[in-house]
Amino acid sequence: MRMKLNKLLEGIQYRSIGPFDNPTIKSLQFDSRKVEDGALFVAINGVETDGHLFIDKAIERGACVVLCEKVDKPKENVLYIQVNDSAQVLGELASRFYGAPSQKLKLVGITGTNGKTTTVSLLYDLFTQLGYTVGLISTVENKIGTEVIPSTHTTPDVITLNQLLVKMNDAGCEYAFMEVSSHAVDQKRIAGIHFEGAVFSNITHDHLDYHKTFKNYIYAKKGFFDALPKTAFALTNLDDKRGEVMLQNTAAKKVTYALRQMADYKAKVIENNLTGLVLDLDGEAFFARLVGGFNAYNLLAVYGTARLLGADKLEVLAVMSNLRAPEGRFDYIQNEKEGIVGIVDYAHTPDALEKVLQTIDKLRTGNEQIITVVGCGGDRDKNKRPLMAKVACDYSQQTLLTSDNPRTEEPEAILLDMEQGVPPYAVRKTLIIADRRQAIRTACRLANRGDIVLIAGKGHEKYQEINGVKYPFDDKEELRNALNE
Numbered sequence: 001m002r003m004k005l006n007k008l009l010e011g012i013q014y015r016s017i018g019p020f021d022n023p024t025i026k027s028l029q030f031d032s033r034k035v036e037d038g039a040l041f042v043a044i045n046g047v048e049t050d051g052h053l054f055i056d057k058a059i060e061r062g063a064c065v066v067l068c069e070k071v072d073k074p075k076e077n078v079l080y081i082q083v084n085d086s087a088q089v090l091g092e093l094a095s096r097f098y099g100a101p102s103q104k105l106k107l108v109g110i111t112g113t114n115g116k117t118t119t120v121s122l123l124y125d126l127f128t129q130l131g132y133t134v135g136l137i138s139t140v141e142n143k144i145g146t147e148v149i150p151s152t153h154t155t156p157d158v159i160t161l162n163q164l165l166v167k168m169n170d171a172g173c174e175y176a177f178m179e180v181s182s183h184a185v186d187q188k189r190i191a192g193i194h195f196e197g198a199v200f201s202n203i204t205h206d207h208l209d210y211h212k213t214f215k216n217y218i219y220a221k222k223g224f225f226d227a228l229p230k231t232a233f234a235l236t237n238l239d240d241k242r243g244e245v246m247l248q249n250t251a252a253k254k255v256t257y258a259l260r261q262m263a264d265y266k267a268k269v270i271e272n273n274l275t276g277l278v279l280d281l282d283g284e285a286f287f288a289r290l291v292g293g294f295n296a297y298n299l300l301a302v303y304g305t306a307r308l309l310g311a312d313k314l315e316v317l318a319v320m321s322n323l324r325a326p327e328g329r330f331d332y333i334q335n336e337k338e339g340i341v342g343i344v345d346y347a348h349t350p351d352a353l354e355k356v357l358q359t360i361d362k363l364r365t366g367n368e369q370i371i372t373v374v375g376c377g378g379d380r381d382k383n384k385r386p387l388m389a390k391v392a393c394d395y396s397q398q399t400l401l402t403s404d405n406p407r408t409e410e411p412e413a414i415l416l417d418m419e420q421g422v423p424p425y426a427v428r429k430t431l432i433i434a435d436r437r438q439a440i441r442t443a444c445r446l447a448n449r450g451d452i453v454l455i456a457g458k459g460h461e462k463y464q465e466i467n468g469v470k471y472p473f474d475d476k477e478e479l480r481n482a483l484n485e
């Protein structure tokens with residue numbers, strides 16, 4: 001792919017400094033370390049550092065144009081394109097450079113604290129089984145039809161995103177479903193992307209390390225809806241306190257779903273057990289293999305999206321009935337011999353943990369114990385640590401606080417933060433074991449016939465990240481081994 005600079009900049013407000021000899025741009029790049037000859041380098045002021053500091057490095061590596069917000073000491077013979085918001089402009093240029101791939105398929109984005117991966121992967125499976133070629137962009141994996149591409153972020157940077165969409169176009173994808181994280185909205189990773197629809201699941205405590213206040217976090221998510229075109233639909237969960245706020249300033253068609261009040265798409269939970277959910281969904285009796293009342297919301301979001309995309313009601317319900325949750329979401333292992341149930345779940349927020357523990361609590365029929373193993377990630381929201389510990393203690397007969405991905409933090413320091421949330425009455429039933437493998441083993445040793453062991457926080461992850469190194473670690477495998485010991 002290549003494009004003349006004047007064509008790339010059509011409609012963009014800018015000031016040029018240096019010789020405008022209209023070069024051919026061979027690539028777009030925002031990381032100086034990856035610049036190749038003929039690239040247009042975009043300097044972005046980031047969270048850790050400022051891309052403007054690496055302009056000279058990018059030029060040394062062959063960048064022929066620099067797009068930036070400020071030009072301190074322009075070099076002779078270098079062309080600088082000065083704009084107000086380089087991340088936003090990068091998004092617009094990326095779309096143009098890659099041939100507007102988001103406009104060549106129907107792309108729906110899901111935002112919300114919890115339920116994004118579940119919803120997009122259900123939508124991917126649903127539309128695939130309805131006979132379409134589908135794309136998926138998610139925390140767990142990206143998919144181009146059936147080809148799997150590992151994912152590094154919940155929402156990739158805008159260049160990677162456009163490249164994935166081009167692959168989807170080439171593979172003949174008619175639909176694509178993607179997660180839109182609040183970081184991505186804030187950092188303009190979706191700038192210039194055309195959405196057919198947007199879905200809001202919920203907003204509860206998370207990521208305050210990044211957004212600082214809950215209000216900023218809400219506004220980041222709302223930014224996704226504010227930018228939608230009027231041809232799009234905006235589907236929101238009315239039962240969430242902030243569901244309506246998301247739609248306030250959108251030009252898109254406003255559509256709602258709810259369990260607890262009137263909405264365009266409505267459902268009622270009739271039964272909720274370990275085999276699944278029985279719902280009244282849009283007036284039809286419906287059985288789903290997904291466990292947990294919170295999944296009724298994910299199913300409603302899937303159903304509403306499918307209907308808004310024009311799929312037939314009964315066909316949708318028939319396929320949805322056979323869908324399963326993605327890996328690491330209420331994944332359970334039954335140890336028949338000992339009669340113990342082990343559950344692995346990606347709950348890594350106070351709300352998700354509470355929803356999963358409420359679900360497990362409802363499944364108890366007698367004196368079974370709930371034994372929870374949980375940790376919190378390092379270099380992430382510290383405020384959620386005591387809250388998660390408290391939720392774990394409130395619902396469990398035994399709690400084992402342990403490490404998640406410590407990243408660059410000391411595991412003991414993270415555990416100290418968590419301990420602040422252990423209520424006085426729960427101190428005696430709480431163990432602190434920093435080694436996650438040992439914590440899982442201990443939990444299984446403590447379990448008696450009928451007990452339920454929950455391993456929360458890492459779900460599908462196949463590693464534990466410690467000081468920049470990802471060591472192989474799989475909760476499900478660890479749990480299976482521990483249960484069989």
Ligand SMILES: CC(=O)N[C@H]1[C@@H](OP(=O)(O)OP(=O)(O)OC[C@H]2O[C@@H](n3ccc(=O)[nH]c3=O)[C@H](O)[C@@H]2O)O[C@H](CO)[C@@H](O)[C@@H]1O[C@H](C)C(=O)N[C@@H](C)C(=O)N[C@H](CCC(=O)O)C(=O)O
Binds near residue numbers: 043051052054152155
């Ligand atoms: C805090 C955060 O979100 N950071 C993301 C952000 O980095 P940044 O722009 O702030 O980068 P920076 O290090 O400050 O550098 C600023 C600029 O200088 C450039 N640079 C830097 C060094 C250099 O030598 N040369 C150079 O040109 C960088 O390329 C960048 O353009 O933009 C990068 C490119 O898109 C991301 O890879 C990076 O994700 C980091 C690795 C990360 O861990 N992000 C997590 C928190 C995240 O994004 N999570 C969300 C939500 C998860 C969920 O709830 O599901 C996600 O979407 O995954």
Ligand SMILES: Nc1ncnc2c1ncn2[C@@H]1O[C@H](COP(=O)(O)OP(=O)(O)OP(=O)(O)O)[C@@H](O)[C@H]1O
Binds near residue numbers: 202328352
């Ligand atoms: N609608 C929901 N409401 C509350 N909790 C949910 C909901 N759906 C799933 N969960 C819980 O949240 C966990 C994470 O779910 P999921 O991976 O679908 O969310 P996500 O929004 O993609 O998370 P991430 O921000 O990490 O990408 C699940 O394992 C489950 O415990």
Ligand SMILES: N[C@H](CCC[C@H](N)C(=O)O)C(=O)O
Binds near residue numbers: 348
């Ligand atoms: N997408 C989430 C993942 C958290 C998963 C948990 N295992 C952790 O490492 O904190 C985040 O970036 O906050």
Ligand SMILES: [Mg+2]
Binds near residue numbers: 118
């Ligand atoms: Mg996700």
